[in-house]
Amino acid sequence: MGRVLVTGASGFIGSHIAHYLQAQGWAVRGMVRARTHGNTVQFPLVYGDLLDSDSLDRVARGVDTVIHCAGLAHRPSATLDEHIRINVHGTRSLLCQAIRHGVKQFIFMSSISVYGKHDEPYREEHVLRPVTPYGHAKARAEDVLQEMAASQRLPLVILRLSTVYGMGGPGNVNRLIRAVRTFGPIVIGDGKNEKSLTYVQNVAQLIDHAMTNHPGTSAICNVSDPRPYTLYEITETIAKTLQCQRRIVRIPKSAAVCGSQLISLAFRLVRKQSPISPQAIGILTESSVCDASRLKRELGFEARILLEEGLKCTIAR
Numbered sequence: 619m620g621r622v623l624v625t626g627a628s629g630f631i632g633s634h635i636a637h638y639l640q641a642q643g644w645a646v647r648g649m650v651r652a653r654t655h656g657n658t659v660q661f662p663l664v665y666g667d668l669l670d671s672d673s674l675d676r677v678a679r680g681v682d683t684v685i686h687c688a689g690l691a692h693r694p695s696a697t698l699d700e701h702i703r704i705n706v707h708g709t710r711s712l713l714c715q716a717i718r719h720g721v722k723q724f725i726f727m728s729s730i731s732v733y734g735k736h737d738e739p740y741r742e743e744h745v746l747r748p749v750t751p752y753g754h755a756k757a758r759a760e761d762v763l764q765e766m767a768a769s770q771r772l773p774l775v776i777l778r779l780s781t782v783y784g785m786g787g788p789g790n791v792n793r794l795i796r797a798v799r800t801f802g803p804i805v806i807g808d809g810k811n812e813k814s815l816t817y818v819q820n821v822a823q824l825i826d827h828a829m830t831n832h833p834g835t836s837a838i839c840n841v842s843d844p845r846p847y848t849l850y851e852i853t854e855t856i857a858k859t860l861q862c863q864r865r866i867v868r869i870p871k872s873a874a875v876c877g878s879q880l881i882s883l884a885f886r887l888v889r890k891q892s893p894i895s896p897q898a899i900g901i902l903t904e905s906s907v908c909d910a911s912r913l914k915r916e917l918g919f920e921a922r923i924l925l926e927e928g929l930k931c932t933i934a935r
Contacts, residue, residue: 668708
């Protein structure tokens with residue numbers, strides 16, 4: 619087993635990856651920005667900042683593989699310039715230090731947000747047309763990494779993650795769980811829109827698999843369960859897992875947006891986070907589907923923890 623650096627090791631995805639790899643016998647080093655996680659992890663922590671090249675020089679020493687999860691995400695108010703500064707320039711600085719210290723493989727957590735809007739499932743060969751600052755920054759970071767890695771003949775794996783859920787997750791699946799727990803099972807619109815999802819441990823297992831079986835491989839792969847799920851199926855499975863006996867209620871999207879505005883206002887008045895928002899309604903009622911067949915074809919991996927089991931693990935913890 620080799621020596622692994624996981625950046626963003628205090629974040630949702632990074633922490634799950636680091637703990638899983640540690641349990642599999644990898645020598646894990648976790649990079650974090652804040653000094654508040656020392657008593658909650660089972661692996662060494664190093665303190666670094668993507669905008670501080672001296673700190674990146676320290677954290678990149680003596681590792682074989684870098685798994686780059688750190689970055690700016692889930693901050694709707696962040697500007698494109700902020701995303702570029704952290705997610706592009708910071709990523710470039712990290713790879714520079716990794717190359718300098720002889721890292722043998724670089725694994726980058728990207729996102730299907732790089733695709734933007736397409737009328738068919740996202741495939742890796744599609745032209746990238748990102749529409750959000752986060753998507754733009756991830757796409758530009760991919761370009762930077764591919765150019766630098768090719769010039770140094772460094773194996774580079776880019777994983778374009780679909781929606782990832784699990785305990786502590788900040789995304790819409792976890793918001794939907796909170797909403798069903800609070801209000802009962804509600805489907806916005808007709809519920810037929812589809813979502814590509816995957817449980818966070820699938821991502822950790824994928825990285826373990828890639829480092830073990832494909833240490834010299836370069837690849838760009840979408841990451842999701844083998845098939846998408848409809849919004850109705852996701853809501854129904856959440857209600858079943860929560861043992862909610864109430865029937866699913868369908869609400870028109872326009873009414874849901876108005877209702878979410880009122881709910882958000884009420885939660886703000888009591889200084890609590892609302893379980894739903896107008897923006898979340900918009901994302902929730904769109905289809906977002908990717909084709910993950912290349913993942914199985916090129917890396918020999920297919921997600922094993924599917925929706926029902928993944929939700930049970932998320933809700934039980």
